[in-house]
Amino acid sequence: MSDKPTAVRVYLARVRTALADLPASEIEEILEDVRPHLTELEAELGEGARVEALIERLGTPESYAAELRASGGYPPAAEGATTVLTAAPASPSRVKPRIALWGLILCAVALALLAFGAAVSVNPDVLAGLLVVAPVFLISLVLLLRGGVEPVLALPELAWLRGSLTKVREQEDGGKFLGYLGSLKPAWWVLCALALLAFGVLLMLRDRDAVLLLPFLLLAGVAIVWAGPRVRADRRLLWVAVPVSAFVIGGSLGGFGAAVDLISNRNVYQSASSYYPSSSDPYGNDQLSYGGQSIGNVYAFDAEGKPLTEVYLYDEEGRPITLTRYACERSSGTKEKIGSDNRFPRPRIQQGVTDDQGNFDGYNGYRSACREDPNVPFSAAIPKVTTPPTASPTTPPSPSAPSSTSAPTAPSTTTPTR
Structure with a gap:
């Protein structure tokens, strides 16, 4: 151009x-x-x-x-x-107008961040940070009302911003873009009010105490609908439009992030293993670990030391502890993955070679082989839990039945515990 x-x-x-x-x-x-x-x-x-x-x-x-x-x-x-005008005396101090301007900017940024944090975590407690932002905003507003908006609009920062926007407008593409944004203004104020209402409802679904925030959000929605269309006529209303718009933008981005996170977590929970293993084997399959070592099988025994079969394992939240299951591929004689489940114990897979008599040897022999061994490779000594006997209260002899005439009590017998 x-x-x-x-x-x-x-x-x-x-x-x-x-x-x-x-x-x-x-x-x-x-x-x-x-x-x-x-x-x-x-x-x-x-x-x-x-x-x-x-x-x-x-x-x-x-x-x-x-x-x-x-x-x-x-x-x-x-x-x-x-x-x-050119011969006029030096302009008054710009300290207060600059505080008013940058106080508005900082409050807008803080509101956007707070809304983003509250929406992405669906936690109304994050909005407690508004108590820190409120004093800064009040100081900025008081300085604006006392000094007027003209000293603020005359600051070099805003003059540079207006000049930049003017250059953009004078460009064909930039002018069309800014014109398009300007055409959205009437709808934007209504959208802000609706977004504030939705934000309050979302927080109430998570925490009923968030109902206390609803009146403030409704008030902000009414304020933005009233002040938005009047900003061009009265620039002081920017101190309403800018903070509320920043809050809506931050909350919208946070809500979008929370929705994406919820959808992704739900998909992961539905498609992946319900148990989160601490390690994986060289093939990327799920494994358990205990004491820093991988566990490929789990054996359960009853109180008598007998091994249990068809045991299904779950964690404290009811999620199945699912591990990869292997079996022997008969045609190739190799160990193959056949699926995953939470049923234990699994047969031990032994790979190697066997001689003609069927003796298994992992290094010497005549042909490759894979064997599934369902037996438990060890025996477990289950410790016995003994309960100390409870002393029964002593009953005094009855006066009507003298002990001298009582019949002797037969000795008791005890069967040894196996």
Whole structure:
């Protein structure tokens, strides 16, 4: 794209000069309103239109600026006003306006982060950080109301921002993009209110105490719907629109992240093993570990020391402890994976060779072989749990039955425990 100024840029520059005695924010609003009309007129005149063509249609930029003053209710420019303005004394201190501006920016960033954290974790307690943000916002708002919005809009930071936006608007693609965003403004304020309501409902589903936040979110929604369309007429309302918009953007991003995380975790839980193993074998299959060593099988015994079969293992949350199951592939004589389950114990898979008498040898012999051994390779000595006898209370002899006449008690016999 050529850097040569277009007819619209030259014309608007002269209009800006003619309006130089007005506040900077008012000048930007006036130019923003008339720029689309001038752009359309330039397109109508054809490519390469000159400033003279615009002057023929609209009059000189100075007369056009005078018409804009009259239509906007501004006083006419006094003669030598520009000279007086340039000779004006130094501007007052920018400390308070800068605090007001950057206080708003910091609050907007903090609100976005808090909303993001609360939404992604679905935890209303994260919003307790608003207690830290509130004093900063109140200080910024008080300085704005006391000093007015004009000193804030006159700060170099905002002047640079307006200049950058002006350059973007003057570019074909950038102008279309900003114009598109501007067309979404009416819907954006309503969308913010709906997003705030949905955010409150989401938090209440997780924690009923979050119902206390709902009135504040509703109030913010009403405020943004009322203040949003009026921002261009009263820039002080930016102190409402910017924080609420930042909160909505942060909460939306956090809610999107929480939804993605929920869907991914659900898919992993449904498709992967329900038990999270601590290690895997060289083939990437699930394994258990105990004492730093891998466990490929589990044997269970009853109180008498007899091995149990068809035992199904679960963890404390009812999830099956699923491991890879192997078996012998008869045709190839190799160990093959056949699936996974939580049934124990598994047959031991022995690979190697056997001689003609069937003796298994892993190194010497005549042919390859794979053998499944269902036997338990060891015996378990289950310790006996003994319960100490409970002493029974002694019953005193009855007066009506003297002990001297009582029959002798037969001795008791005890059967040894096997």
